[in-house]
Amino acid sequence: MTVRQARVWLPVTAFVALLATGGVALAGCDDTAPAAARPSQSTTAPATTAPAPAVSAPPVLVPGRPGEPAATRAAGQVRDAASPRWNSLDVWYVRMMIPHHEQALEMAKLAPGRAADPRVRAVADRIRAAQGPEVGVLRAWLSTRDLPAEVTGHDHGTMRGMQSAESMRQLAGAHGAAFDRLFVRMMTAHHQGAVVISTDLLRVGADPAMQEFANGVAVEQTTEICRMRALLTP
CATH class of the missing domain: 1.20.1260.10 (Ferritin, core subunit, four-helix bundle)
Incomplete structure (x- = not known):
């Protein structure tokens, strides 16, 4: 994966994680519904919602200098530090x-x-x-x-x-x-x-x-x- 692809991938994974946590928050919004619309209370313990698995960004393949091999870096370690292509x-x-x-x-x-x-x-x-x-x-x-x-x-x-x-x-x-x-x-x-x-x-x-x-x-x-x-x- 190129550095540019990694930059596109990161917002996508962050958005997926936001959707996952947002889904749990939306389920809690049912408490604001009118009392008549709520289900009758039961002695049965409510089912617990399993936490959403953490979504981690894939590693990024960083090209090496001419004659050097490429290296794999964690996405968080890659910064857009590209210098101008011409002066x-x-x-x-x-x-x-x-x-x-x-x-x-x-x-x-x-x-x-x-x-x-x-x-x-x-x-x-x-x-x-x-x-x-x-x-x-x-x-x-x-x-x-x-x-x-x-x-x-x-x-x-x-x-x-x-x-x-x-x-x-x-x-x-x-x-x-x-x-x-x-x-x-x-x-x-x-x-x-x-x-x-x-x-x-x-x-x-x-x-x-x-x-x-x-x-x-x-x-x-x-x-x-x-x-x-x-x-x-x-």
Whole structure:
């Protein structure tokens, strides 16, 4: 039984107990009836009413932490001490990571027609395959909480790893080996910024889903940085 079910079960059992004790009290209300309506007194000892059995709440199954077994607790020992599922820093991370990912996608889309090294094109393909769906996940996270994705008054260009408009124009105008070198340099810096932002969230965020997401970003983009650095090795 989940904690939520236990909270629903407790009022029900309390209501059952109230009905049981209330039934005995209602039987005693017959004394208020008119004398003519009362049964004639008898020397026979009145029958005693057996007390209603006590109704106890069933135990509650409390889930353990990841990798730990569940534990059984008495219902009275379980309190609704759930912490908020997300905080303002989770929201900030999601809102910042959307344009951060979108710039990476913009760079990756340039590679098929400009890169000379097939390994650079392969890196760009992996970035598009991973970060495209991740933008959808981030937007859905905000949508389910009725939170807007836009942030007024914030310059996304100040985020770690974000490339300037001039750098993006240079990348779009480059071809061949020049494009490969510029792409690797810019995307490496871009990934490094995402790793820092995601690692910061792991220390201050509250939402389990965003903790998992940020951890995945940090691990995957760190691996991608190593692959890109290997491309520049003579």
